[in-house]
Amino acid sequence: MCTIHPVKGLHFKKNPGGHYKILFYVGDFFIPVEETLVQELKSHTSRPPEEFLGLIVEKLGHNSYLKSAIQEVLSQANDPSDLAKTLLREFQSLDNKAP
Numbered sequence: 001m002c003t004i005h006p007v008k009g010l011h012f013k014k015n016p017g018g019h020y021k022i023l024f025y026v027g028d029f030f031i032p033v034e035e036t037l038v039q040e041l042k043s044h045t046s047r048p049p050e051e052f053l054g055l056i057v058e059k060l061g062h063n064s065y066l067k068s069a070i071q072e073v074l075s076q077a078n079d080p081s082d083l084a085k086t087l088l089r090e091f092q093s094l095d096n097k098a099p
Helices: 035-042 049-060 064-076 080-097
Strands: 010-014 022-026 029-033
Touching: 010 064, 010 080, 022 064, 029 035, 035 049, 049 064, 049 080
Parallel strands: none
Antiparallel strands: 010 022, 022 029
């Protein structure tokens, strides 16, 4: 029997061997991150974490449903500023490991 453990919160995850090298998880689903967007996000990693988070919402929230889902998870975060810092560090870490 297979048990599914839903992923909660927002986070980036490397996708080895997949078409998309990085996935962005929102609650229990993920958004594949196109290489051009990875490069665009990479060019903004020197921004303050809160601005980087705003860029994530803007760029990965392709439609109102995704944007709303991201904002819903953000509204439930204990410390959105800490979450922004974590996402920035996580993205930088994954990008450094990408081939």
